[in-house]
Amino acid sequence: MTKKLISKIKKVKFLLLDVDGVLTDGRIAYDSKGEDSKFYDVHDGLGVYLLSRMGIKTILITAKGSKSIKPRARDMHVEAVYQGILPKTKAYESICKKYGLRNEDICFVGDDFVDWGVMRKAGFPVATRNARKEIKKAALYVTKQKGGRGAVREVAELILKSKGLWKKALEIYS
Numbered sequence: 001m002t003k004k005l006i007s008k009i010k011k012v013k014f015l016l017l018d019v020d021g022v023l024t025d026g027r028i029a030y031d032s033k034g035e036d037s038k039f040y041d042v043h044d045g046l047g048v049y050l051l052s053r054m055g056i057k058t059i060l061i062t063a064k065g066s067k068s069i070k071p072r073a074r075d076m077h078v079e080a081v082y083q084g085i086l087p088k089t090k091a092y093e094s095i096c097k098k099y100g101l102r103n104e105d106i107c108f109v110g111d112d113f114v115d116w117g118v119m120r121k122a123g124f125p126v127a128t129r130n131a132r133k134e135i136k137k138a139a140l141y142v143t144k145q146k147g148g149r150g151a152v153r154e155v156a157e158l159i160l161k162s163k164g165l166w167k168k169a170l171e172i173y174s
Contacts, residue, residue: 009159110128112132
């Protein structure tokens with residue numbers, strides 16, 4: 001990891017996440033009533049929770065929407081959820097205004113074309129390992145883990161370690 005990249009990560013104050021394909025593994029199951037289910041990774045959730053405990057807020061931005069997102073967000077101590085938003089840059093601009101953020105304050109993790117606009121604005125854009133090649137090209141970092149399979153945890157640890165907060169975050173459990 002280069003010093004330039006670490007200096008970008010150190011500036012991160014907010015983590016913005018796409019949901020489908022980033023926080024979930026991208027699969028959607030429908031039951032006989034047409035209700036959907038998504039698959040979340042518990043390790044990703046703990047990563048988001050640790051960020052919140054260290055003062056780094058997370059916001060979810062999804063073009064779709066699902067009843068499962070808000071309960072999962074609550075479990076992880078997510079600051080806010082923006083559902084059914086296209087283009088996602090609308091939510092991004094609203095978030096920047098509401099919290100007084102600059103582009104360099106934001107890490108965004110995306111995986112598909114609906115994330116393109118935000119990837120180009122965020123100071124630290126990240127693509128998951130299973131992201132579209134165009135999204136990977138827009139990223140400053142591509143995760144080793146797939147979306148919904150540890151990618152978010154990887155980013156959370158990267159942020160905490162770069163900011164020198166990793167040991168303090170782990171002390172929560174001592």
